[in-house]
Amino acid sequence: MSDQSTDGRKPDDEILQVQAGGRQFSDEELQDLVASSDAGARAPTNQSVALLISGLALLWSLFQLWIAQPQLWFGQYLPVLNASQTRPIHLTFAIVLAFLAYPAFKKSPRGHVPIYDWVLALIGGGCAAYVFLFSDTLALTARSGLPTQTQIIIGSIGIVVLLEAARRALGPALTIVCSLFLLYAYMGQGWLIPDLISHEGLSFNAIVNAQWLDTAGVFGIPLGVSTAFVFLFVLFGSMLDKAGAGNYFIKLAFAGLGHLRGGPAKAAVVGSAMTGLISGSSIANVVTTGTFTIPLMKRVGFTSEQAGAVEVASSVNGQLMPPVMGAAAFLMVEFIGIPYITVIKHAFIPAVISYIALVYIVHLEALKKDMPALGESKSFLGMIIKFVVGFAVFGAAFTALIYVVRYLQANMAGASSAIMMTALLVLYALLVWVSSRRPDLEVDNPNDKVVVIPTVAEVYPTGLHYILPILVLVWFLMVEQQSPAKSAFYATSLMLFIIVTQKPLKALFRGRSDFGAQISEGIVDLKDGLIAGARNMIGIGVATAAAGIIVATVTKTPIGTELAGLVEQLSGGILIVMLVLVGLFSLILGMGLPTTANYIVVSSLMASVVVSLGAQEGLIVPLIAAHLFVFYFGIMADVTPPVGLASFAAAAVSGGDPIKTGFTAFFYSMRTVALPFLFIYNPALILYGVDLGTTAGILQAIWIFVLATFAMLLFAAATQGYFLAKSRFYESAALLVVALTMFLPNVWLDTFQSPFDELPPSEFVEAVEAAGPGDRLRLRIAGPDLDTGETAETTLLMNVDADGDAQSRIDALGLILIEDGDALNLDEPAFGSSAGESLADFDFYGDDPVQIVSVQRPADRWPKEIFYIPALLLFLAVVMLQRRRQTKPAF
Incomplete structure (x- = not known):
């Protein structure tokens, strides 16, 4: 946000107040802090230069509004640009403004733009504009694998200048990470590169071509998203x-x-x-x-x-x-x-329950310290009831509006x-x-x-x-x-x-x-x-462009496909250990990267790893759950010391110690740390598999929301050590058990009853024939790994979506069966099928066959909700124990 974009507040006190543990900044300094991180700290005193920067920013916004809706009435009079043309223009604006708005170093001048920044802005903007101006030439040369020497020079300069723009706008972390990926792509092997991800190395020309001249590197999906949506x-x-x-x-x-x-x-x-x-x-x-x-x-x-x-x-x-x-x-x-x-x-649900739990956490802090209200005290429970009623009224009005509009559209x-x-x-x-x-x-x-x-x-x-x-x-x-x-x-x-x-x-x-x-x-x-x-878009524009370097390296080198093996080795093949490692990796990267860039990096490297290792353990992890997992931990990096940028900003406001602020904020954010693990093991929390287009689906979503909210409040009470009164350690442990039972009742049920009936491979066809629409079968697949030749295993989920005979259902999945006595071997699945994507890492042409080693169908067992009963009894026991010590209302 710009220095005038928060609320227009004028500095009330220019005097810096010094408090124990830290310095409290003035409003002017706080606005400068936001500007430095989000919009660029340079404010030229030369009116012409200031107008130029503002004019470029204004022109960029108008350009984005124009390309957003070209089919309006003026679309027939103005040219309509495609994605390969709009992305370079978008980056041209971002790079030029990055050098004009962000000083090179902390001590660099802010009142004027040095000559070297003008030069870098022109060179960087020119390299990006070249991709737009000569897109037809690039299609016939570089993008056909025949880059010219001039194009290589322009591309290499463009990459270097882009990395410098990213350093200015975002700090050194993203530039360092991108540089390491470029070195890895070029060198391929060395004493710092594990054998598992080593390769022969790409030529300099091939790297520049892939990263700058092609449409999959700097000008790839991340920059496209920035251009089309984010702005x-x-x-x-x-x-x-x-x-x-x-x-x-x-x-x-x-x-x-x-x-x-x-x-x-x-x-x-x-x-x-x-x-x-x-x-x-x-x-x-x-x-x-x-x-x-x-x-x-x-x-x-x-x-x-x-x-x-x-x-x-x-x-x-x-x-x-x-x-x-x-x-x-x-x-x-x-x-x-x-x-x-x-x-x-x-x-939606994880975000909302996370906020509800945070409101409850600060309520517990207020109870622990017996804090007063500002003005006449009112009931917390009454406020909640009013909110629920208001939300219900708004929902009813919005639903009625939908029916009115549908009637107008129909008649x-x-x-x-x-x-x-x-x-x-x-x-x-x-x-x-x-x-x-x-x-x-x-x-x-x-x-x-x-x-x-x-x-x-x-x-x-x-x-x-x-x-x-x-x-x-x-x-x-x-x-x-x-x-x-x-x-x-x-x-x-x-x-x-x-x-x-x-x-x-x-x-x-x-x-x-x-x-x-x-x-x-x-x-x-x-x-x-x-x-x-x-x-405000300058940093995001250069971040998404620079992150495209990482995405292209992942696709051009073995690191994207082999990283799963490396993480599996480090985790011992145990999913929960691997999730902790991925979470730590996200936190470490995010300490110096903005959330968007961190998400691009970690999701490119780790999201598919979470899915594949989960499948090896027999756990079907939805891809969206894996992506949300790394996103949540990337966000936590803004909190976590020693480089939690948001914690430093808050300390600048409060005058507190930034490290203590960061640790306290992390403690308050434990629910945000727990949520990703919970929806990996229980995807229903993110409404995966819930059809909101039906009444039953809506009721199921409401039930999930209520249950998850109750569980998250208990989790917050357990971690804060206070519920109706100050909790003893065993009461906190009991509340934690109740919360986890509400979130993951299947953990207890799986302990007493197996979730699946195991069938031999020879009964696979009969199991498919007997399954009804909506049923699910799980296939344990084993065979030689395409890269290592060693035996690998995974789990393939088969959704039976329609009526039909067994063969048509198997064909719909893409499996090609080869019977070999009691064994059931597989030929290479149909190209583009779901089975083909899931089994892409198997070698179907080796000496050892790829086989279905077992067929699993859902077992007929107790409902998982039965474990809510002992959990609620344990909860009531804690309530009874704490009621004896309660000295103030809980709400």
């Missing part, structure tokens, strides 16, 4: 924030929660969750909400480190919250090949769009009129002697029109199921209209005479929002 969502968030939605969300959170015990901390969590809807930056979230919430948390009894840690935990979790998710959601769409709405479906197809557009504009005008009846929200000073917390009734009418573009985004994503780019375009277009018109309309409704001046103000806000959105 629009970042711009949407920037415009919302510029319009005043950020301050509105914070005020609304405080109005609803500020009166409770530890209210400022609870408001920080909820405010950060709402801010996370429009921001993909954990550091910006910390500074935006933390400058107000952290001082108030300290006022009611939180230490500097605890206040900072609460803000860190809640702000970092903002990247888990759909729809933005720090840009990772859009990358998952491309990497996994599933619709965007499916990613949101899988990510008035030609006029339905015009009617809906008119209704939206009328609703917008009505909401602005409601807002104009009340004073505009001011930014509060948390250091005031008396803090007046408004009521929800006073706050919510002032910004209801900010909800409209969010609803439009959700509508097109979830109801119309349009692409993320088109949905973001429509939402952003409405936001552009709102930011220009809200002030003039308020002036009109209030009967003021400065209507023209308010129009000018709206246009200035629009310009500033477009510029801020583009500047």
